[in-house]
Amino acid sequence: MAVIPDPTYDYSVALLVRAYKQSLLAISSELSRLDLTAISRANAKAALAEVAAILRGLNEESAGWVERYVPQAATDGIARAIVDLGAANTLEEAQKIAKFNRINREFVASAVADTQADLLAVTQNVDRRVKQAIRQVTADSMRANITRGINGQRTLNADLLQRMRQTLGSAVETGIVDSAMRRWRPEVYVEMVTRTKMNATHREATVNEAVGRGAYYARVSRHGATDRCREWEGRIVKLTPDAPGDYPFVGDISRRDLFHPQCRHTLSPVRDPKLLEQ
Template sequence: MPIAANEGVINTLVSLKVAETVEQAALIVKFNELNEAMVAADCGYASGPFSRHAERRSETKAAVRRAVSDSIKYNMTSGTNGRRTIRDDIKKRLKESVVTGIVDAKGRRWKPEVYADMVTRTKMMQTYREATTNEAVDRGVLYAQISSHGAKDACRGHEGEIIKLTLEAPWRF
C-alpha cells in the first residue's frame, strides 16, 4: 500500500508541475496527513471490492477478511510491500481457511488464488487513486480530467470529462 500511495503522490507532483520529472518528484515526495492516515488504515485492515459480495455465510466472509487483513498486516510490519509477495501470501492464507471457495452475489465461484490476485490489484489501485486525489486536493486542486486512452469498456463514455475532486468544489469553473 505505501508503494501504491507513493506512486500516486509522485505522479500528482509531476502532473501539477511541482516537479519536472518522476525522479525529482520521488526525491521530494512526502505523505500529507490524509495519505498517511489512509496507508496506516489500509495496512491495518484491507478487504477487496467483492468482499461484500462474498458468500453470505459469516464464517466464509470472516475467513476472507481475516486472510487479507492478516496478510497485509504481517507483510507491512515485516517490511514487505510488493504486490506479488502480498498476493501469494493471501493465496496461501485463503487456501488454508476457505475450503469451498468464495461465492459472490451473482453465484460465481472464485478460486482463492484468483480472488487473492483480484483483491490485491484492486486494493493497490484504490490506494493509488486515493493518494493522488488527496495530494491534489491538499495542493488546492478542485478538478481533474479523466484521461483519454481509447477505453473499450463503459469508461469510454467518460474519457475527457472534467470531474470534481471534492464535494465543496463549485459546479462551474
C-alpha cells in the first residue's frame, strides 16, 4: 500500500498569514501618517475610509483563499481514504477520482462557512478597534488644541502624544480575544485557526468518505508526537459508535487528548481492524 505523507498546509497558510500581515502593516502606516498635533474631522474621516478599504480587500482575499484551500483539504482527506481502502494505488490517482459524496458536500459547505466567519471576526474586530482609536486620538488632539491657547503652550504635551501613539498602535495588535480571555495578534490567530481548520477538514472528509465506502474503523497516524496525542498514535478507533468491537469511538475522544488545535494527526481508514492486529 502506498505510504501517504501527512498533509502539511504550511504553504497555503503562509499565503494567508502574509496577506494579513501586509494589510495590518498598511493600516499601521496609514495611522502613523495622521498628524496627531492637529487632527481634523476630515483627516480622521479620510484615515477611516482608507482603513475600511484595506480591510475590504483583505476580506475578499481571505474569502477567496477559503473557497480554494478548504475544499482542497477535504479532497486530500478523501484521496487518503481511497488509497487506504485500496480503491487506488497512488495519491495522484485517488485525487483524480475523489469527489464529494453527499455527507462531504454538506460538510465542506459548512467548513467553508465556519472558516469564513472566523476570519471575518478578526477583521471586524480590527475594524472596530481602529475606529475607536481614531475617534479617541481625534478627540484628544482637538481638546489639546483648545486648551493650548489657554495655557500658552505652543506644542502638544509629549506624554499626550505618546499616549495617542500607543492608542493607535495597540488597535492593530489584537485580532481576537478568545473564550479563555487570551489576546491574539491577528496574524497569529489567523494562522492557528486556519491550520486547525485545514487539518480538521482533512480528517472529517476522510471519515465521511470511509463511512460512505462501508469502512467503519481507522488508525491514528504516527509522527513521533511528544504531546498527549502520543498515547493515540497507531491506535484503532471506530468512526461510528455503532460499529462492533471494543474500540474507542473517535467522536468521544477529548480534544485535549487528540486532535487539539493545530494537531497534524490524520486517520487511515481500515475495513477490518482484526486483520491489522494480527
